Amino acid sequence: MTPGPDQLLEMYAAMLRVRLFEERARELYAGGRIPGFIHLSVGQEAVAVGVCAALRRDDYLLSTHRGHGHLIAKGGSLRALMAELYGKASGCCKGKGGSMHIADASVGYLGANGVLAAGCVLAPGVGLSIQMRKTDQVVVAIFGDGAANRGPFHEGVNLAALWRAPAVFVCENNRWASTTAQAVSTAGGSIAQRAAGYGIPGVTVDGNEVLAVVEAVGEAVARARRGEGPSLVEAQTIRWLGHYEGDPQLYRGKDEVAEGRGRDPVGRLRQVLEERNLLDAAHAARIEAAVKGEIDDAVAFAEASPLPDARAAFEDLFAFYPWRD
Amino acid sequence: MATVEYAAALNLALREEMRRDPRVYVIGEDIVLGVPFGVTKGLAEEFGPERVLNAPISEAAIVGSALGAAMTGLRPVVDMHFADFVTCAMDEVANQIAKSRYMFGGQVDCPLVLRMPYGIGKSAGGHHSNSVEGWFINIPGLKICIPSTPRDARGLLKTAIRDPDPVMVFEHRGLYRVVGEVPDEEELIPLGSAEVKRPGSDVTVIATARMVHAALEAAELLAREGISAEVVDPRSLVPLDRETLAGSVAKTHRVVIAEEGPMRGSAGAWLAWVVMEECFDDLDGPIARVAGPNVPIPFSPPLEAACTPDSEAVAAACRQVLK
Ligand SMILES: Cc1ncc(C[n+]2csc(CCOP(=O)(O)OP(=O)(O)O)c2C)c(N)n1
Numbered sequence: 001m002t003p004g005p006d007q008l009l010e011m012y013a014a015m016l017r018v019r020l021f022e023e024r025a026r027e028l029y030a031g032g033r034i035p036g037f038i039h040l041s042v043g044q045e046a047v048a049v050g051v052c053a054a055l056r057r058d059d060y061l062l063s064t065h066r067g068h069g070h071l072i073a074k075g076g077s078l079r080a081l082m083a084e085l086y087g088k089a090s091g092c093c094k095g096k097g098g099s100m101h102i103a104d105a106s107v108g109y110l111g112a113n114g115v116l117a118a119g120c121v122l123a124p125g126v127g128l129s130i131q132m133r134k135t136d137q138v139v140v141a142i143f144g145d146g147a148a149n150r151g152p153f154h155e156g157v158n159l160a161a162l163w164r165a166p167a168v169f170v171c172e173n174n175r176w177a178s179t180t181a182q183a184v185s186t187a188g189g190s191i192a193q194r195a196a197g198y199g200i201p202g203v204t205v206d207g208n209e210v211l212a213v214v215e216a217v218g219e220a221v222a223r224a225r226r227g228e229g230p231s232l233v234e235a236q237t238i239r240w241l242g243h244y245e246g247d248p249q250l251y252r253g254k255d256e257v258a259e260g261r262g263r264d265p266v267g268r269l270r271q272v273l274e275e276r277n278l279l280d281a282a283h284a285a286r287i288e289a290a291v292k293g294e295i296d297d298a299v300a301f302a303e304a305s306p307l308p309d310a311r312a313a314f315e316d317l318f319a320f321y322p323w324r325d
Numbered sequence: 326m327a328t329v330e331y332a333a334a335l336n337l338a339l340r341e342e343m344r345r346d347p348r349v350y351v352i353g354e355d356i357v358l359g360v361p362f363g364v365t366k367g368l369a370e371e372f373g374p375e376r377v378l379n380a381p382i383s384e385a386a387i388v389g390s391a392l393g394a395a396m397t398g399l400r401p402v403v404d405m406h407f408a409d410f411v412t413c414a415m416d417e418v419a420n421q422i423a424k425s426r427y428m429f430g431g432q433v434d435c436p437l438v439l440r441m442p443y444g445i446g447k448s449a450g451g452h453h454s455n456s457v458e459g460w461f462i463n464i465p466g467l468k469i470c471i472p473s474t475p476r477d478a479r480g481l482l483k484t485a486i487r488d489p490d491p492v493m494v495f496e497h498r499g500l501y502r503v504v505g506e507v508p509d510e511e512e513l514i515p516l517g518s519a520e521v522k523r524p525g526s527d528v529t530v531i532a533t534a535r536m537v538h539a540a541l542e543a544a545e546l547l548a549r550e551g552i553s554a555e556v557v558d559p560r561s562l563v564p565l566d567r568e569t570l571a572g573s574v575a576k577t578h579r580v581v582i583a584e585e586g587p588m589r590g591s592a593g594a595w596l597a598w599v600v601m602e603e604c605f606d607d608l609d610g611p612i613a614r615v616a617g618p619n620v621p622i623p624f625s626p627p628l629e630a631a632c633t634p635d636s637e638a639v640a641a642a643c644r645q646v647l648k
Contacts, residue, residue: 035624035626036624037449087626088625096451096628097450098448101451113452114409114450150385177381178355180354184379185379185380186381307626308627312623313618314618317619
């Protein structure tokens, strides 16, 4: 899939939105405004934006514990997301979920997940639903390189392949699962190659290059929409920050982050846009100011929103439960 | 006596048992650096990567391989990372580990330990906050201990490692930084030995893990009101020291049972049954229970607080049974 000029500019704004949102979340977390723990995706924006640029608003996304960027790129509300990170009643999950369990069904974002690879087995079911409802939607399940070593990854891919489900499995390979290197935990080395065992296409792309991601995922999505079944895309990227905020990162040297910064996905897209004369400095400044304004607005909204009432802890468990117990 | 943190006491137990018995090894995610709670920190330096196995994120294989190794002569200690993720190895625990010895007519022993960092706190949210010991009470074939202090943690983990059967050790993650005295000499605390953590005469509070601390705080509050609460910590739920519990109830005639997990079908529900069975004639009134509500653990601080049983709740339950 080759995005046109307008879409490229939109993708640039989306990349910036993810980057600046995550950086702001980081500051807010350090300042004690956000409870719990958060996993940020700075440096990995090309995966979130590349995947979502290949999707329609009514397509589905199953995300991970590192999911803010996925939700933003899918078009979710920044206000509702930020308020959720704050634990506010106006958050997308009314404060019940938090960073690791954000969800925004209105844009097909079927949840981040605190349990690794959990989305991989939901994907064939979402695909089955699409088939039975006879729509032409697609579902994407994103998971980390670490998660690819869990059984549900294998079971989910196998079932989706058997059912020719309209599903795309995207491995966001940032080289690390917490303190454990992908290289020492993944037999065979490649995650994309695992697709061969299930008879589906598997490709590896530079996950710092959003155009490469959108092309590979776009092809997989088109295939899925045509009813030709699932694919696996391994996007290789670099996480610039700790596994979680506060991670001392004793397991890796600074050179890796330096390498990541040298291949900054946001900067690379900007360079492409400039080379194609689609963006000049003044335009870029306008985009950045607009995105900053959106984030300021989201923060102000989260700050001004009330915390949930304690009673809300006992709501939402069932859709129907008139009994007392 | 040295004063150490709960996490360090567990680390000490692992070191002592690994030095003593070359069959003991530890396995789990990120355990070489001891992430996230520091319990396994430094073990790799002392015992090497052959006995401190950083595993891929493959819970079913981590737990299942431990059973394979245990059946054939090793003594694995599994670090579950967060107890919540035992769901990803539930067949291995419930069908394989718990049943193998029995189904095979006693031919094989399954001496392995599952270390279960669990519990509520710090807005970890629905997938990292659960008190799941109650699930395992209902699975015959598993021994279960639940230490509340550094001393108990070290003594129980050592016993668990030497035990010929599968033992789960529930370590409340809110206790890892709690400090307490640990004897310099080796100490093994037998399974099935409850301990009176604070003597009293008016009401018995049976509490586990973090709730032992809440109960001790409650006892302080109540003492100022002239109520004398006895705090009893079962320390292991399977086997259960019925005698110590019954001895306390025979003295106080009133019982409060405090736990963190959800109220329905829980460890506390089992304890209430045991008290009823052992002490019916001694009871002067109904048992009161303090437990979490029957909802998943929410993220936002005021919601999480509403789901966290605390010392106030224990004190209130004591006042109620004494009314
Ligand atoms: C089933 C399960 N096991 C363990 C964990 C704890 N944990 C959270 S994130 C993480 C590392 C995940 O690595 P990866 O899948 O590569 O994603 P990344 O964090 O790199 O985005 C671990 C071990 C978990 N959340 N779920």
